[in-house]
Amino acid sequence: MNLKQVIxxxxxxxxxxxxxxxxxxxxxxxxxxxxxxxxWSKAYHTVYFVHLYLQDSKKDFVEWxxxxxxxxDIPFTKDEVLEYLAFSEKQVIERIxxxxxxxxxxxxxxxxxxxxxxxxxxxxxxxxxxxxxxxxGAYGLTKLRWVGYNKTIKEQE
Amino acid sequence: MNIKxxxxxxxxxxxxxxxxxxxxxPPEAWDNPQDKDRFWFVAYxxxxxxxxxxxxxxxxxxxxxxxxxxxxxxxxxxxxxxxxLALVEQDVVEQIPLMxxxxxxxxxxxxxxxxxxxxxxxxxxxxxxxxxxxRLSAYPVKLGWASKRHEEKK
Numbered sequence: 622m623n624l625k626q627v628i629x630x631x632x633x634x635x636x637x638x639x640x641x642x643x644x645x646x647x648x649x650x651x652x653x654x655x656x657x658x659x660x661w662s663k664a665y666h667t668v669y670f671v672h673l674y675l676q677d678s679k680k681d682f683v684e685w686x687x688x689x690x691x692x693x694d695i696p697f698t699k700d701e702v703l704e705y706l707a708f709s710e711k712q713v714i715e716r717i718x719x720x721x722x723x724x725x726x727x728x729x730x731x732x733x734x735x736x737x738x739x740x741x742x743x744x745x746x747x748x749x750x751x752x753x754x755x756x757x758g759a760y761g762l763t764k765l766r767w768v769g770y771n772k773t774i775k776e777q778e
Numbered sequence: 779m780n781i782k783x784x785x786x787x788x789x790x791x792x793x794x795x796x797x798x799x800x801x802x803x804p805p806e807a808w809d810n811p812q813d814k815d816r817f818w819f820v821a822y823x824x825x826x827x828x829x830x831x832x833x834x835x836x837x838x839x840x841x842x843x844x845x846x847x848x849x850x851x852x853x854x855x856x857x858x859x860x861x862x863l864a865l866v867e868q869d870v871v872e873q874i875p876l877m878x879x880x881x882x883x884x885x886x887x888x889x890x891x892x893x894x895x896x897x898x899x900x901x902x903x904x905x906x907x908x909x910x911x912x913r914l915s916a917y918p919v920k921l922g923w924a925s926k927r928h929e930e931k932k
Contacts, residue, residue: 622890625779630890631897638905656913712872723779733926736779740788740900741925747901748795748923763814767905769898770889 625717626774628739632671633771635746639667640706641765642753643699650760652696660753661696667749668702671709674742675716676729719722780854782874787927789832792903793863794924796824799910802919811852811929818853819845824906825862828890831899832869834876836885913924 622630643664651661667690676682677710685705689695722736731738752767800821809816815823827841833839845852849850854862879893889895911921 622895627894629888630894631901634898635901639818678894678924695839730858731925735860736782737784737787737926738783740784740897741791743897744788744792744900744904745923747904747909748908751905751910753908755909755912757813765901775888777891 622775622777623695624722624736626777628715628743629717629759630771630774631743631773632717632746633710634768635743635750636671636706636710636713637768637771638750638766639664639746639753641706642750642757643702643761645765646699646753647760647762650756651678651699651733656756659696660756661702661723663749665691665697666745668705668709670745671742672705672712674728674738675694675709675712675720677720678729681727725727732737744767779859781879781893785868785900787872788897789828789874789898789903790867790927791924792900792904793828793867793870794927795901795921796821796907797860799857799907799914800863802914802921803856803910803919804919805863807913807917808856813913816853817913818856818859820906821859822854822862824903825859827865828866828899828903829862829869831885831895832873832901834873834878835869836883838893866901896907 646660652659669685669688671683673679673682685708687697687701687705691697717739720735720739722734722739724735726733726735726738728738731741733741757763757765784832801816807817808819822845826844829842845854864887874896877892879891879896883889883892883895885895886898889898914921
């Protein structure tokens with residue numbers, strides 16, 4: 622497996638865990654007014670940055686067709702966030718082969734190369750997946766799965 | 779391209795966030811019987827595997843003492859966990875340069891090679907750090923995101 626396949630495998634594993642959290646989120650936790658950073662908003666925020674940092678630069682970024690201000694009063698539904706997550710999985714498959722990993726990040730607030738930006742992005746998914754897993758523990762959901770690698774990418778070896 | 783300094787940077791950023799969580803954990807949250815997995819145990823578990831998977835060779839080294847979170851009265855102290863965290867930081871600095879990233883690994887079964895194991899390990903640190911950050915959101919502590927080595931945003 623080459624470097625780009627490893628990156629894809631680990632991106633998709635992190636996204637699979639985010640998906641696990643979203644799918645298991647009970648209705649009352651999705652838009653809980655007592656949460657400072659609501660479940661749906663955190664999930665959407667995570668996918669948004671996956672999508673953004675897979676582009677060459679901010680100016681090349683075209684927002685998802687159903688995007689609206691996540692700070693507004695209208696929450697995204699679970700189906701919408703899952704749809705965006707599926708879109709971002711496709712982005713991982715399509716964009717990683719095209720990225721020059723040695724180029725500058727393309728985002729001036731991240732003075733790193735594209736390779737490190739992808740690692741940061743994967744860590745960012747995992748950080749929020751961890752937060753969402755923990756928050757679901759309050760609803761008795763303590764057996765959400767760990768995903769180590771992506772089988773489809775592995776089978777391409 | 780030289781991947782190793784980037785791996786080191788991302789390991790150290792993830793560990794810096796775990797360290798923030800450990801340092802800022804209030805005493806009452808460290809060994810709280812209401813937690814299924816207690817704070818100290820999650821931190822210990824994370825570091826134990828980080829240490830294990832950071833070895834340049836899969837075999838031939840001593841594993842850390844195991845402590846079970848189900849044994850009350852036996853938690854590692856915060857100082858002990860911070861000592862272990864410093865050892866893992868040292869592993870990052872010392873072991874990554876020795877590692878053949880293309881080498882197969884038997885560490886977790888189906889991973890492609892040592893490179894994938896390192897990304898898996900960084901994700902594992904970050905997953906549990908996220909859990910601990912969320913747990914600490916019940917307390918008045920401020921925690922930051924670290925993008926890369928020695929860089930933290932408050």
